[in-house]
Amino acid sequence: MSKAGSASKVKISTFDDLFGADSNVAGSGEQVTEVALSDLYEFKGHPFKVLDDDKMKETVESIKNYGVLMPGIARPRAEGGYEIIAGHRRKHGCELAGLSTMPVFIRNYTDDEATVIMVDTNIQREDILPSEKAKAYAMKYEAMKHQGKKGKGNSLDEVGEAAGESGKTVQRYIWLARLSDELLELVDKKKLGLVQGVDISFLSEEAQQWVEVVIEDSGVNVSTTQSAKLKEYGKKGELTMPMVKLILTEEKPKERKFTMKADRLSKYFPEDFSEDEIENVIYGLLEEWQNKQ
Numbered sequence: 001m002s003k004a005g006s007a008s009k010v011k012i013s014t015f016d017d018l019f020g021a022d023s024n025v026a027g028s029g030e031q032v033t034e035v036a037l038s039d040l041y042e043f044k045g046h047p048f049k050v051l052d053d054d055k056m057k058e059t060v061e062s063i064k065n066y067g068v069l070m071p072g073i074a075r076p077r078a079e080g081g082y083e084i085i086a087g088h089r090r091k092h093g094c095e096l097a098g099l100s101t102m103p104v105f106i107r108n109y110t111d112d113e114a115t116v117i118m119v120d121t122n123i124q125r126e127d128i129l130p131s132e133k134a135k136a137y138a139m140k141y142e143a144m145k146h147q148g149k150k151g152k153g154n155s156l157d158e159v160g161e162a163a164g165e166s167g168k169t170v171q172r173y174i175w176l177a178r179l180s181d182e183l184l185e186l187v188d189k190k191k192l193g194l195v196q197g198v199d200i201s202f203l204s205e206e207a208q209q210w211v212e213v214v215i216e217d218s219g220v221n222v223s224t225t226q227s228a229k230l231k232e233y234g235k236k237g238e239l240t241m242p243m244v245k246l247i248l249t250e251e252k253p254k255e256r257k258f259t260m261k262a263d264r265l266s267k268y269f270p271e272d273f274s275e276d277e278i279e280n281v282i283y284g285l286l287e288e289w290q291n292k293q
Contacts, residue, residue, distance in 0.1 A: 032071045034101040039081040040074060040091055043114070046084075047135035048122045050092045055127070059093040068094065071103040073121075075114055082106065085114045086121040115143035120162040126274055130194060131184040134177035137170050169280045175201045182212045191215070192222060194279075199227035203234040210244040220248050 050056075062069070072087020084091060087104065094102045109117065119140040123133070141159050156167030156174075176187070176194065178201040186192040192200075192215070200211055200222075211230065215222065229247050233239040269278050 030105060032103045033106055035074065035082055035104050035106075036101055037091060037094055037099070040072075040087075040102065040104070041077060041081055041083050042088060043084055043118050045135075045139060046088060046118070047139065048088065048125075048132050049129070050088050052096075056089065056093060056096070059089060060096045063090075063093050063097040063099070068103050071105050073107060073117065074104045075107055075109050083114070085109065085118050112143040112146045115139050116147075123163045129188045130173070130176065130197075131181075131188050134173040134179075134184065137173045138177040141170070141174055165277075165280060166284050168284055172198050177201075180205065180208045180212060183208055186212070186215065193224075195224055196222045196227035199224075199231040202231050203239065207234055207239050207244065210239075210241045211248070214245050214248045218245075218249055222248060226250075 068090055070090075072090050073085040074082035074087070075085060077083050082104070084104075085107070087102065091102055119136045122128070123136055128136075137159055141156070144155060144159060156170045160166060160170040172194070175198050176184070179187070179197055183192060183197065183200060187194065187197045200208060203211065207230075211222075214220065226247055230239065230244065233243060233247075265278060269281070273281075
């Protein structure tokens with residue numbers, strides 16, 4: 001695959017794409033409203049974390065020096081105030097900068113419309129955690145099903161379109177969203193692999209608790225062979241706590257280890273591709289190759 005070929009799969013949505021051709025642009029005639037920060041509420045089930053990291057420090061400095069350059073988007077709440085659709089990090093930046101209001105566009109979006117926009121305005125960030133992406137894709141997929149949207153391709157492909165990810169990749173993340181918060185945190189910390197996490201996502205809530213307890217107590221690293229066994233026994237309804245412990249603490253068979261040199265891979269991908277994006281493309285190509293065998 002050429003670098004241009006990889007890059008062509010990434011569709012960077014413009015504000016026109018996300019919000020309509022006559023919105024969020026100078027001269028559109030849409031009114032920007034200064035809303036008290038105390039009247040702005042987090043989007044229900046918002047999957048993206050707002051952290052006090054270096055990027056937030058940069059956001060705060062920008063707000064102090066130039067104000068909020070891009071207004072947020074919010075919708076009226078039945079209980080009063082407004083629900084933020086886009087602008088959670090900007091709101092927090094305003095709070096840290098000592099401001100009391102933030103400029104927003106107020107829109108009367110439905111729940112499903114608001115969910116799709118909320119996800120699409122965040123999913124293109126480079127620093128998204130697996131748990132954030134998993135929950136976001138699951139939310140967007142459900143919203144699109146409610147809307148009954150049918151596009152040119154598979155609906156899963158449409159879910160991943162804003163981030164340039166295939167339907168197969170989206171499906172893996174949606175499965176991952178079924179993991180408990182504790183196991184998702186292990187995935188975020190790279191103590192549990194994505195492939196293993198997907199296998200374990202097929203287990204019941206109780207069985208997932210067993211897995212989490214064994215991992216935490218013994219500090220084991222789950223192999224793909226072990227996660228596949230857990231999934232197999234889970235589907236049969238034969239999994240028990242002792243069996244989980246036996247599977248995860250048994251001596252691991254030697255697995256083939258394969259590494260790829262970064263300098264050889266780099267010529268096939270744009271410089272701004274993250275490790276996760278490169279991995280997803282490789283997995284997708286391998287799956288296509290396997291299906292042709």
